[in-house]
Amino acid sequence: MSAITLIEAITQALAWEMTHDPSVVVLGEDVGVNGGVFRATAGLQEKFGAGRVLDTPLDETMIAGLTVGLAAQGMKPVAESQFDGFVYPMVDHLICHAARLRYRTRGRMHCPMVLRVPWGGGIRAPEHHSEANESIFTNVPGLRVVMPSSPARAYGLLLAAIRDPDPVIFFEPKRIYRQYKEEVPDDGEALPLDVCYVLRDGTDLTLVTWGAQVKETLEAAEVLERDGISAEVIDVATLKPLDFGTIAESVARTGRCVIVHEAAKTAGFGAEIAARLAEESMYDLVAPVERVTGYDTHIPLFRLEMKYLPSVERIVAAAKRAMASS
Amino acid sequence: MSERSTSFQIPYIAWLDADGKPLSKDLPAVASNRARMVELFKTMLFTRVFDTKSIALQRTGKLGTYASCLGHEAAHVAIGAAMRPEDCLAPSYREYAAQFMRGVKPRDVLMYWGGDERGNDFSGPAHDFSWCVPISTQCLHAAGSALAFKLRKEPRVAVSICGDGGSSKSDFYAAINAAGAWKLPYVGVIVNNQWAISVPRTMQTGAPTLAQKGLAGGLACVQVDGNDLIAVLDVVEKAITRARAGEGGSVIEAVTYRLGDHTTADDARRYRGEEEVKAAWKREPMIRMRNWLTAQGWWSEVEETAWNEECGKQVDVEINAYLESKVQPVEAMFDYLHADMPADVAAQRAQAMAIDAARSAAAPRS
Numbered sequence: 209m210s211a212i213t214l215i216e217a218i219t220q221a222l223a224w225e226m227t228h229d230p231s232v233v234v235l236g237e238d239v240g241v242n243g244g245v246f247r248a249t250a251g252l253q254e255k256f257g258a259g260r261v262l263d264t265p266l267d268e269t270m271i272a273g274l275t276v277g278l279a280a281q282g283m284k285p286v287a288e289s290q291f292d293g294f295v296y297p298m299v300d301h302l303i304c305h306a307a308r309l310r311y312r313t314r315g316r317m318h319c320p321m322v323l324r325v326p327w328g329g330g331i332r333a334p335e336h337h338s339e340a341n342e343s344i345f346t347n348v349p350g351l352r353v354v355m356p357s358s359p360a361r362a363y364g365l366l367l368a369a370i371r372d373p374d375p376v377i378f379f380e381p382k383r384i385y386r387q388y389k390e391e392v393p394d395d396g397e398a399l400p401l402d403v404c405y406v407l408r409d410g411t412d413l414t415l416v417t418w419g420a421q422v423k424e425t426l427e428a429a430e431v432l433e434r435d436g437i438s439a440e441v442i443d444v445a446t447l448k449p450l451d452f453g454t455i456a457e458s459v460a461r462t463g464r465c466v467i468v469h470e471a472a473k474t475a476g477f478g479a480e481i482a483a484r485l486a487e488e489s490m491y492d493l494v495a496p497v498e499r500v501t502g503y504d505t506h507i508p509l510f511r512l513e514m515k516y517l518p519s520v521e522r523i524v525a526a527a528k529r530a531m532a533s534s
Numbered sequence: 535m536s537e538r539s540t541s542f543q544i545p546y547i548a549w550l551d552a553d554g555k556p557l558s559k560d561l562p563a564v565a566s567n568r569a570r571m572v573e574l575f576k577t578m579l580f581t582r583v584f585d586t587k588s589i590a591l592q593r594t595g596k597l598g599t600y601a602s603c604l605g606h607e608a609a610h611v612a613i614g615a616a617m618r619p620e621d622c623l624a625p626s627y628r629e630y631a632a633q634f635m636r637g638v639k640p641r642d643v644l645m646y647w648g649g650d651e652r653g654n655d656f657s658g659p660a661h662d663f664s665w666c667v668p669i670s671t672q673c674l675h676a677a678g679s680a681l682a683f684k685l686r687k688e689p690r691v692a693v694s695i696c697g698d699g700g701s702s703k704s705d706f707y708a709a710i711n712a713a714g715a716w717k718l719p720y721v722g723v724i725v726n727n728q729w730a731i732s733v734p735r736t737m738q739t740g741a742p743t744l745a746q747k748g749l750a751g752g753l754a755c756v757q758v759d760g761n762d763l764i765a766v767l768d769v770v771e772k773a774i775t776r777a778r779a780g781e782g783g784s785v786i787e788a789v790t791y792r793l794g795d796h797t798t799a800d801d802a803r804r805y806r807g808e809e810e811v812k813a814a815w816k817r818e819p820m821i822r823m824r825n826w827l828t829a830q831g832w833w834s835e836v837e838e839t840a841w842n843e844e845c846g847k848q849v850d851v852e853i854n855a856y857l858e859s860k861v862q863p864v865e866a867m868f869d870y871l872h873a874d875m876p877a878d879v880a881a882q883r884a885q886a887m888a889i890d891a892a893r894s895a896a897a898p899r900s
Contacts, residue, residue: 233685259685264712265708265711265712265715267704267708267711269674269704269705269708270674270677270708270709270711270712272674273671273673273674273675273677273678273705273708273709274674274677274678274681274712275678276674276675276678277624277674277675277676277677277678277679277680277681277682277692278678278679278681278682279678280661280663280675280678280679281622281661281678281679281682281683282682283682283685283686297704300668300671300705301671301674304668304671305668305671305675310870310871310872310873311651311870311871312651312654312664313651313654313655313664313870314651314652314654314655314866314870315655315870316654316655316656316660317660317661317663317664318873349871350871350872372873373873374872374873402876402877449876449877449878449879450878451877452878453877
């Protein structure tokens with residue numbers, strides 16, 4: 209066993225599940241011979257053949273619609289949207305059909321599909337390649353929204369997503385695709401969906417985040433530690449359905465919460481967490497909930513993008529504001 | 535210079551004229567099967583009775599918005615008749631006759647338009663798609679199903695039905711593109727009824743036929759008189775046979791006319807002239823089939839009167855089954871969202887049930 213990156217963990221999970229479940233097929237643009245633009249499907253077509261790893265014509269609408277058809281007939285398709293900004297033509301099929309098929313047919317049909325979406329900014333990419341659009345999907349009933357933030361969680365959560373009998377949109381934080389390596393046993397062990405992961409225990413405040421922002425948030429916790437502030441860090445991991453219990457339990461102990469996300473602020477998923485805190489944890493809070501987010505603009509082209517993305521400094525500043533009020 | 539051109543032809547197939555006279559001596563083999571021809575005509579008649587009664591139900595407030603299939607009976611019956619049970623049908627939302635041929639019951643249709651999801655859990659094949667309102671997305675679901683059949687090497691065919699308006703959607707083009715690229719066992723039928731709500735066929739595209747759109751995907755393309763049961767059955771059966779044999783997909787344009795409003799929420803008098811509709815009634819599908827069957831000595835006015843009466847009774851049984859069905863309990867809106875109910879959904883389910891119970895306690899239903 210060797211240490212692998214997050215992107216390699218994706219490949220490893222796909223290969224495991226394709227080996228053990230013949231109904232799993234991978235489809236998307238350039239996923240075959242080329243192994244995907246990020247190499248997520250590298251070597252899979254060679255290993256499993258063109259009947260399991262399908263290069264599609266260049267049409268996101270087609271990929272989404274075919275995926276619904278495949279899933280409805282008992283396959284377990286894992287489709288790739290090459291980039292986050294290309295997912296919009298797929299939305300009709302995701303919302304009107306994939307997320308609705310079990311519901312509208314009273315369980316006669318269902319849609320066991322995964323849509324993998326390389327997600328987020330910070331890789332100096334061209335326009336439409338850096339979008340943090342996860343909150344759009346959290347408002348869709350019947351759709352699971354999952355985002356790993358480490359190689360081990362990428363492996364375990366992708367396995368769980370493929371095995372889930374309902375549709376999952378699986379956002380992959382591309383900025384940390386190759387950030388670091390860790391040992392990820394290729395044992396086919398899935399991690400649970402629908403739960404938050406506590407990455408760091410703390411007593412003074414709770415930092416809640418997901419995806420690539422886990423990196424800055426953990427760094428901010430280190431900085432705060434040096435200043436004598438003990439920050440708990442929670443990786444939400446499955447945004448929908450939300451495991452609010454883990455967040456509430458943490459806030460009950462710390463009394464303070466800072467939510468960090470890359471997407472624009474207004475109606476970003478942080479708003480949902482803040483609303484739940486207001487509804488269910490109001491009397492545990494000793495300071496206003498803080499949100500550190502992208503601004504309500506489009507993510508700028510890459511010369512400015514790092515000024516858009518939440519930084520360690522902004523997270524630390526928000527945490528200190530929260531600590532100052534009591 | 536050197537010049538080379540590639541040319542295509544779109545055949546137009548018709549076997550009976552508007553009055554039911556054969557257009558050539560040798561009708562296709564399907565027409566020689568007396569029992570089948572009579573059976574299919576009877577389903578056409580049944581569908582018209584069902585349609586008439588469904589509209590009346592809506593007008594009397596007993597049904598929600600309903601999409602009539604008046605004038606489409608031949609095309610719809612033929613499509614259903616050409617398919618095997620293991621094939622997959624992905625309809626739009628008015629092809630009831632095709633679904634009846636596959637075991638869907640009128641009560642299922644009524645449940646759907648009557649505001650109850652259980653209509654989608656219909657009596658037809660479990661792998662058939664249900665009604666699809668978003669326009670032509672079903673074409674891609676059929677193509678995806680065809681892809682599944684091909685990958686699993688199953689001799690099954692997926693058939694989608696869309697309208698003339700539906701053939702403008704990107705999903706339709708995507709489906710024919712996918713079907714051509716992978717040589718899928720897919721048959722896309724365009725039931726061209728000339729009107730997409732208020733927008734006429736001429737405004738949908740500059741293409742002289744809708745069938746030719748399939749050429750762009752490398753599919754076999756044919757136009758057929760959609761009011762001619764024999765012609766549609768012949769054409770669709772051939773396309774399905776070809777697809778099943780792994781020889782590739784087809785686009786079939788069945789040319790017909792929407793004799794009714796788009797739905798019961800529409801009033802076609804706002805946008806189309808009476809003359810056009812009057813002329814279309816002379817070409818409608820019942821006349822020619824009735825005349826032809828009668829000329830064969832296979833059908834009579836007496837039989838038709840008796841059958842229509844029987845249809846009325848059968849449809850009434852279906853209507854009563856729909857009207858007498860109990861409304862789903864409030865928790866039904868939560869119970870089919872996921873295989874495993876998330877905690878948040880379970881909490882909202884309990885909340886909705888409590889609200890409903892309190893309401894019932896305050897004002898018990900008689």
